[in-house]
Amino acid sequence: MPKIIGGSLHEHREQTRHKLFAALSTLMTERGFDAITLADIANAAGVGRTAVYNHFPDKEALLLGFMTYETEQYAATLQRAIDAIDDPVEQLRTYIRQQADLARVYHVAPRPELRSVLSRGAQQRVREHVVLVERLLRDVLARGIATGAFPEQDLDVTVPLVNACVSGRNMPADDEERARAVEQTEAFVLRAVGAPVGQLV
Template identity: 75%
Template sequence: MPKIIGGSLHEHREQTRQKLFAALSTLMAERGFDAITLAEIAQAAGVGRTAVYNHFPDKEALLVGFITNETEEYAATLQRALDDLDDPVERLRTYVSQQIQLKRIYHLAPGPELRSVLSRQTQARVREHVVVVERILREILSDGIASGVFPDQDLDTTVPLVNACLSGRGVPDDGPERERAIVQTESFVLRAVGVQVLPGTPVADEAATASDDDVTTSSDERVPAALTA
């Protein structure tokens, strides 16, 4: 009988799942989903291959479990950052900055190369979980429209456009360049949803400062790739 990790069978199962998720994430980053096997994932996780089947019947099921776990953690962290905010503009700014920050920690949806190897059924299940994050943005925009802060608009169009902008890469890892890129991205998204950024407001002042500072940086540093794609 395999050694129990943690203080109970439930803890053992959860810790085993987390080990498998971590191994999957690492191996996907190194070689891609299609190039790795369930046996390699088990080995990297330090889990017996047979034991893996107690949790997931196949590699695609493991991927769905991983994305479900990541999405739930991601959405919970994002929601906590929004809970104490009432102003729709500040909620949207926080959503943008949190999306940029959290994408360094969580890895949600598979890229195009994954979509090419997953079954349609698995793609649909993955999409169901990614929609959780989109629902948070939709709620922010809906509340802003209802209060008159944002103009009326088709959220079925706006929501995926905003998230497509935020999903792109190109924001520097750290330093002043990163902060400037985040401020510029917040300003861009606010304008995109129809917020009038008036001179003298904190949003306008921060964006203006970022733009002035960008004079000495390259175009790749000052504009996130998501905005230039």
């Protein structure tokens, strides 16, 4: 019988999943998703190959689990950051900054190039989790409209446009250039949603 990690079976399962996720992330960085096997992941995680199958039936299911976990963690972190602010304009600025920092903090959420290796059904499941992040943006914009910070607008149109702007851009690695790019993105998005001119600086 395998040794239990942690104080309970639940903790054991959670810790094993996290070890598998960490191994998958490392191996994807080194080789790419297509070049690794479940055996490689099990070996890197320090668990038996059968332990992987106790959690995920195949490599795609493991990637989907990892992407789901990362997206949920990111959404929770973003929600806490937004909840700490009252002003909708500053909430939107925070959303933009968090999205700009996404690739440096979270490994897969919501990277389109990784979603492309998933089957159509798995892509739909990932999309359902990405909606969590979009809902936060929608809430910020709706609050801004309700308080008069932003003019009335169709959020079904605005939300995907803003998300395409802030999540579809590769930010520079250099800190100074990155700060400038984030500042320009903030100003662009704030103008796009109709924030007062005085709030753009």
